[in-house]
Amino acid sequence: MKITKRHGQKTGSSWSRGQSLVLRSAKRVVRLAHLLMFALILQQPVYAHRGDANDADPCRIKVSNEWIHFAAYTPTFSENKSYCRSIPKVGMTNLVFDYEGKQLRHVSIEFEVTKEPEGTRIFYRPPSASKTGTVEGAVDFNQFGAGNYLVHVTIDNDNEKVDTHIPFSVGIEGDESFVKVKKFLFTVAVCIVIGYLCFRYARSGKSGQPNSA
Known part of the structure; x- marks a missing residue:
């Protein structure tokens, strides 16, 4: 026992x-x-300068109560592929701003692109209305080099200018895909x-x- x-x-x-x-x-x-x-x-990217990672569409800019979609094309390198927050190649780039609503077509809107942090203007479209709802421009980034840039969309709301912006980079982070x-x-x-x-x-x-x- x-x-x-x-x-x-x-x-x-x-x-x-x-x-x-x-x-x-x-x-x-x-x-x-x-x-x-x-x-x-x-490992997740830092969006302090480029917006929130949880944004449904980081290529959209809210202007007043409407939205504008920003897209950049580099036909020499990527044909019809579009970018917005990160453009992988430095070269001739087509900028396209599409109004998602119809209200903004009757409003004068100013578009500007600056290189940061200097704030040097590299593209400018004076305030005007767009009946088609699409504004286009072209920038040769070979003249300005790789770096961080900022799109300014300014609207005159009741004699008060409201500046909305969207940051993007060129030739820094590589292809988003x-x-x-x-x-x-x-x-x-x-x-x-x-x-x-x-x-x-x-x-x-x-x-x-x-x-x-």
């Missing part, structure tokens, strides 16, 4: 140690997952690492448990 009791006590102690090991392993996995998810968050691919690959890599660590610690926890025999 005594031998059986000692054996039971020993088995119970081993089982407790196994449970403790599994618990510690689980806690480590959770901590590592938190660290990896934090690293993933840090390539950036999205890099984000996706990084996310997949993080998931694989988390899965591997979970499997590894699960096995180490099982190895610490006593045999039923």
